[in-house]
Amino acid sequence: MSARRFPEMDRREISQAVIRRLPRYLRYVNMLLAGGVERVSSGGLAEGLGLTASQIRQDLNCFGGFGQQGYGYSTEKLSASISAILGIELGYRAVLIGVGNLGRALLGKFSFGRSGLTIIGAFDIVPELSDVGGVRVYTLDKLSAFLTEHAPEAAVLTLPADKALDMAVRLRDGGVRAIWNFTSTDLQGLGLVVEDVLLSDSLMTLCYRLSQRQPHG
């Protein structure tokens, strides 16, 4: 059992904490932009985000800073810069493996593009004639050839948990470098970037807060 099992808590914790705040900054700044707000001070960001102004400046300074003293931040530049930092504009391509209900929900409803990913193909063991959410669904026996031809950087795993490890190895051997993992199977240790979606952790936190009766609103 190595210290890598829970990478979100390892020695890179500080910078990872900043990284994990950036999507929230981006959501907030894009909301301001959508509302026609052209400039925002660190104090304004602080109020909107529930952080201190010095924390905001410190976070944004980690990436070189964007503001001018006494003049604030351009919301448009800030949005573009955070998007660039997050790699959203790099246009990564991914396959989705497992077109069950969760896979269908993601293909049909989730805006992958806004987060920097394009799904270029979906795969399932069950033959599927129609596309889902505009994405072509292939049978799994076509996967290896597809990886060779299109070389996607990432994969979304929405297949049954007991198939996840074998599939991750197969994807890695086919050139995939990152996995968005919905299976709650431990995929660390394979040399892949793995981002786990741990719904049970989120639900446990909800139950805890309910037991404490801490309404936040």
Add this chain to the structure above:
Amino acid sequence: MSARRFPEMDRREISQAVIRRLPRYLRYVNMLLAGGVERVSSGGLAEGLGLTASQIRQDLNCFGGFGQQGYGYSTEKLSASISAILGIELGYRAVLIGVGNLGRALLGKFSFGRSGLTIIGAFDIVPELSDVGGVRVYTLDKLSAFLTEHAPEAAVLTLPADKALDMAVRLRDGGVRAIWNFTSTDLQGLGLVVEDVLLSDSLMTLCYRLSQRQPHG
């Protein structure tokens, strides 16, 4: 725009950070338990979780501590205690609103019970004859009577984003106190405990890590 918009970053940040680590402790301890491990030292927990032993002791001391100096923690007691802290054993009941692909995926595949919640009914605008994952699906016109009769503490929102705010108000007025929110609609400010599942933040983090080529495994 109040400081409450992003409550996970407000002045309760420290204790919230501990709370958010507890599900990971629990997953790890339950894995040890399943493997027949009866006792674990703070050093052992530290190695498995990628934290320092002093951080572990500090976290667990927030809740009164469980270990004995030089003797370690009983995995069984630790599991039971963390479950109790998280409120998992309180047996909260919830309704699920929106039986589309995501709602079906959750009802069919997700172990609500392990995280402390029982889904006692699901609702959708589309009439549905069959149950999903053993849960009865009702049409939405039955919701108010159901809330009055069964008084569930929580709701899972998997309906379209533009219906989420109205539904949250309706649920609150019907006695629901907590929302597990998959809609990416802002539901703060209603006096409810809201736990957002922000998939786009997770995916952005993945893309960032891919752009930095930081394999964790």
